Amino acid sequence: MASLSVFGAQWGDEGKGKIIDLLARDADFVVRYQGGSNAGHTVIVGEEKYVLHLIPSGILHPGKINVVANGVALDPLTFMDEVDGLRERGISVEASNLRLSTSAHVILDHHRKLDGLAETWRGVGRIGTTGRGIGPCYADKASRTGLRVADLLESKRCRERLSAALLEKNALFTHVHDADALDLEEQIEKYEAVGERLRPFVCDTGALLREAHAEGKSLLFEGAQGVMLDIDHGTYPYVTSSNTGANGIPSGSGFPARKVDRLVGIAKSYCTRVGEGAFPSEDQGEAGESLAREGHEFGSTTGRPRRCGWFDSVAVRYALELNGADGWIMTKLDILDSFETIRVGTSYVVDGEERMTWPVGCTDLEAIEVQYEELSGWQEDISAVRRYEDLPAATRAYVEWVEERVGAPILMLSVGPEREQVIPRGL
């Protein structure tokens, strides 16, 4: 592996954490380049379960360098809690294996507060955000009123930037939202203190990655969320506030796009979504309930029940094409074990017309009608299978059929939450 990008090809929670942890064995660096603590990446190692929000999923492997790059919306309090939590569990987290960009924008108390208030004001148009302050932080980045990690490390600068930010935000809280203002001195003290804790980890991560690549080191880019939640290409406005696919790598990490050698999407054998917004293949009946039950579909970050539905080959093909993926990994194939029949969305009907492509520009995505095809299930436990040829014939038929509909090779199958529960197929 030279440089590999792994990203979610649905609406998040595709099993990225598990796969990144596995692939991290062959990487020297594991890099988060967008999103923030809205992400919840689950890694199971033996009896231990880790849910990582900000720290890359390579942290559980000794000797790997984990990088939180400039494109991440960094909540410094969550970051340090995560560092402390991992240390308490005996995982080594030091400046030698965790690096943080000087240029990452910082999520402050006022961003989290505003995230909640904005949702209340949106009323029926609410997005169902994770409430982690992601949108307001990226909005300030674009407005050029944000604070970056480097700003927390310099007392005078921290005071200046935070004073200016709070002047505006407190006016907004008190005059528009009828909410309490935040205390400037308290905020300065709090964030300067956490800045001191961040200091040992901070560096120019872009230079670090470019140098590492020049020295022949291998880099693994860990996407958060999924392509259908991408701010530009997802189901806007029901999206997150960053570029979630490989498209976020160059701006979010300072690593050149043309040097990413391989791009791999991740999608479940069915589909889920947390929060509001269009979900064409959602099943609100018995099948959706069974998928939720079998797949334990509860949010890793907020604990909310995930909406469930069938695999949507139109949306996954769009996500992979958009990012120029070399192929993809199908996760949670074992969750389909008990189904007598399995459905796959193969085309849409939009405004009375059948189409095979994602309807960019359609303002009423809720009205998409999905056309399904149905295949026989295998009704066997496949979680112990490790070689493709050992899978039941019906499982192989399903995999190959979906692969053909999506039009991109499936490079690995995942058949359980644990590291070793995978079936290689070219990766």
Ligand code: GDP
């Ligand atoms: P991420 O956000 O993409 O990292 O995914 P999450 O961790 O939020 O959700 C995926 C869930 O599925 C986690 O609980 C994983 O442990 C679990 N998981 C991942 N791959 C598989 C798989 O192949 N089979 C099963 N049964 N569970 C899986």
Ligand code: IMO
């Ligand atoms: P991982 O990395 C699933 C969703 C939220 C909401 C929308 C916007 O674990 O796959 P935000 O807080 O980002 O402003 O919320 O995006 N969302 C996710 N859904 N998995 C995630 O991350 C998500 N991160 C954000 O539920 O609908």
Ligand code: MG
């Ligand atoms: Mg998740």
